[in-house]
Amino acid sequence: MEVFLHKICGQPVQPPVSMQLRRCTPEQAPAVYALQNEVRAAMPDPEQFVPDTLENITAYVRNDLCIGAWQGSRLGGYLIVRFCGRSAHNYAAFMDVPRTEWEHWANADSAIVHADFRGNGLQRLMLEAALPLFPKKITHIGATVSPQNQYSLHNALASGFAIISRREMYGGHDRYLLAKEL
Ligand SMILES: CC(C)(COP(=O)(O)OP(=O)(O)OC[C@H]1O[C@@H](n2cnc3c(N)ncnc32)[C@H](O)[C@@H]1OP(=O)(O)O)[C@@H](O)C(=O)NCCC(=O)NCCS
Numbered sequence: 554m555e556v557f558l559h560k561i562c563g564q565p566v567q568p569p570v571s572m573q574l575r576r577c578t579p580e581q582a583p584a585v586y587a588l589q590n591e592v593r594a595a596m597p598d599p600e601q602f603v604p605d606t607l608e609n610i611t612a613y614v615r616n617d618l619c620i621g622a623w624q625g626s627r628l629g630g631y632l633i634v635r636f637c638g639r640s641a642h643n644y645a646a647f648m649d650v651p652r653t654e655w656e657h658w659a660n661a662d663s664a665i666v667h668a669d670f671r672g673n674g675l676q677r678l679m680l681e682a683a684l685p686l687f688p689k690k691i692t693h694i695g696a697t698v699s700p701q702n703q704y705s706l707h708n709a710l711a712s713g714f715a716i717i718s719r720r721e722m723y724g725g726h727d728r729y730l731l732a733k734e735l
Pocket of ligand 1: 560592596601602662663664665666667670671672673674675676677698702704705708
């Protein structure tokens with residue numbers, strides 16, 4: 554999917570710059586991992602984003618879904634969606650959804666946009682690009698967002714997610730649990 558950036562490094566650009574949103578390949582997992590680490594290191598409150606290992610990210614890229622936002626060969630953002638089925642990692646497990654239904658739930662696992670490309674709605678656009686690639690059986694998406702993460706929370710609510718509850722996740726991190734029906 555092609556999108557157009559109207560802002561780079563917070564400054565308006567004219568004409569808008571093209572960016573490609575497409576599925577990442579396993580060979581691109583190191584670029585995803587590097588972007589995660591670079592962006593997290595620059596976050597004022599890194600508690601808002603629990604980082605993942607290269608091994609896990611490679612597995613998600615291979616077995617789940619990772620949409621990358623590419624400007625030429627530069628990765629500017631990514632979204633990882635996981636299909637956890639009946640495993641306890643499924644966010645549906647924390648939302649009183651019966652286990653027989655979990656296979657219909659996807660986890661919106663993580664989203665990152667490099668500061669150079671923020672302000673173009675890329676978090677929401679990457680979800681749009683991901684939706685047509687979901688397995689047909691998926692009817693709901695679950696997500697977690699730190700209540701302090703105003704940008705991500707705003708985007709999740711604007712994308713149609715609703716807050717279901719607030720609880721500790723990932724070993725003691727304060728999070729909203731959100732759900733969206735497709
Ligand atoms: C959450 C995130 C992906 C949103 O990026 P995005 O889709 O580009 O954000 P938007 O286009 O909705 O930005 C809307 C406005 O908020 C600003 N903004 C977005 N994220 C920002 C941030 N982390 N810090 C400061 N300002 C930010 C944008 O510059 C824009 O401002 P403008 O309207 O004046 O131009 C991005 O902030 C990010 O990568 N954060 C770190 C990782 C993270 O927290 N991920 C979510 C949890 S998995």
